[in-house]
Amino acid sequence: MPPRHPPRPTAAFRAAVALVSGAAAASAAEPLRVGNAVLEPVAIAALPGWQADETAAAFEAFRRTCAAPGPDPAQAAGVAGSPADLAAACAAAAALDRTGAGWPERARRFFQERFSAYRVVRPADGTEPERKTGFLTGYFEPQLEGSLAPGPGFAAAVLARPDDLVTLAPGETRPGLDPALRAGRAAAAGFEAYPDRAAIEDGAIAGRTRPLLWLRDAVDLFVLQVQGSGRVRLPDGSAIRVLYDGKNGRPYTSIGKLLVAEGHLALNDLSLARWTAWLRAHPDHARRLMRMNASYIFFRTEPVTDPALGPPGAAGAPLSPGRSLAVDGTLWRYGLPFWLEGRLPGQPGSGHLVVAADTGSAILGPARGDLYVGTGAAAGVAAGDLHTKPGFVVLLPKPAAP
Template identity: 50%
Template sequence: MRGAPSALLLALGAAMALGPLSSASAATIPDVGGARLERVAFADLPGWEADDHAAALAAFQVSCGPILEGRAALRPAAAAGVDLLAACRAALPVAPADARAFFERVFVPHRVIPPSGRGFLTGYYEPELAGALAPTARFATPLRARPAGLVSLAEGETRPGVDAALRAALRDGAGGFRPVPTRAEIEEGALGDAAPAIVWLEEPGEAFIVHVQGSARIRLDDGRVLRVGYAGRNGHPYTSIGRLLVERGAIDRDAMSLERLLGWLRENPDEARALMRENASYIFFTLLDSHDDALGPIGGAGVPLTPGRSLAVDRGLWPYGLPFWLSGALPDADGVVHPLARLMVAQDTGSAILGPARGDWFVGSGARAGTRAGLIRHATDFVVLLPRSETERHQGALGGESRR
């Protein structure tokens, strides 16, 4: 799940808790996080018929597990609501060949129109890096485990003695709470043995990128490959160091990429250490020894991500499991731009993913996926598929609703 990728506070307040999660209720809600929802038909979505709906259905069915079981998410998001729950129940018996018909029968597309007119999409990936299980002269930068007393806080949730803006707290051992230290404080030893290192990496910049991506594959000298996944964060606000470098003129905006950022961090170690500490957010990890190597890392929803189908969204505005149709144009790993017309599923979140038409697309694992993810910073059109209300589902069963 994305490490850096806090969520935008709801402009809708209690209305969102009731949920614009059905097409009927959406008509009564003026906006979501400042964006207008405009109901459209599936026929209005360019490329809809040609997409691999079975792949999207498989991702959606994975997302439905926690929703149907009432299982808590790794990072809490907006409530799913009864209509999304009903959509999940309906999805269980659907075969891949019937995927398109399922989405058209159970959901209604709504164009998400933010004040800027279009949404914005970035990409993220699962790095693969060399590492060690014990510190050495080469491997001296730790990834740390979640402290035992860490409490993750949802939007609007607070703890006594902790700033309401923070999204996590530490139990103080006396029945109270205290703020979790910042990145700089943790690196200076503020957590002591409470957050032991689980693996050691070669470069501080590499560790920072793992914090941003939220997961990684670690290659050991004996040939084993371990996986680390997101286990929590210190709850402090995220600051983009790439944006800081652009603002300060260190890297041109058009030239900014993941490779360029890593190169700058390597070439400027002293400045890099200070720069990375300007991002107070810090991510904790866990070893995923039993995780299926064929699956992606675990996202904020608590399910494995699917390369090309999993989307990180603003968890304060959208529930996990909602399908989104994205259209536009994106580069591949070679920089060649291709049309984008794809159904994705909200399965993750990130501290930098703020707004109703802001997404982060999980590209995959490894260096080539990282190259592509680093190139994706593109205006994109977002359409959210909201589950039909019970009334509309009944009308559809009676033939009163077009499945266009």
């Protein structure tokens, strides 16, 4: 279950290795490259499953991503996908007639006419017989029970962003702060590391933040922090969305790996329901294990305007269940469509068109993705079951007309 907060800069980003800015970025003699991958041209219409996929649903996800305010801070200039060409494709999508019986086929033709497809190929490393495929997991928006006031049954405070938290952009450093840390706070001698989870739980930032609302217990709060956002149902039946608003910059440690390493659960038992139930059944162990994850997430709230859509991803657009993909944002520009080759658990057909709209700390590399699957308990089960190795095909926008 990858955490849904922004990632540290990857080695590929720091080294600026061969990133493309569009289909015309390399000469005919040189293959296009992104990170450690080569992009091999393929015909979109010939992709297995392309003619059967509901590309109209992906088109709506594309339009929403186009209309979003974009990431803050902005992505680096060198990420793959020409911003000018992508903007031209977005303008064409906004002008497209989406009514009438022929609409689904027009959506399919839109992608065929406005984009060129490239299979993302990584060399084999000895673990697979041929060229390596990608890796896809799933994530979801948890739906939790909460209250705007503390009381019986609501004891775990969801904290707002502290007023002294300084978040660093990718590649940014501050004097006195370990370059491995991605946030800190000003001190008399410069910058210092922000308190870790244990210190925050013990009151280290009292007076610097405030509770936004209260959840049932520390396990629900931990789930919210791992996912990075959630939908909270209040006692009156209404719902409020809780969104990521910064972290303390400390490294993330997977509680699943800790549970397996200590022998509490087997690797094949790491469903959300099972590991949260284990933590609640063993509160002393749970507190210790959760504190071993030094990372701590802060939040903000906003209304739920469309229950069918998820929270905003890193691109600023509401996530579309089954169509929004988290990618390595230091390599790929948000808004790029991707074709996932092969049958995916819980998805129809033998291929699936999705749109890059989010990122995550564990989503690293050119052929690594995390598919947003929806809200609530059923989506959580589906996300936990999604561990597969599809092929990745990126759709780069064709050069805009001069």
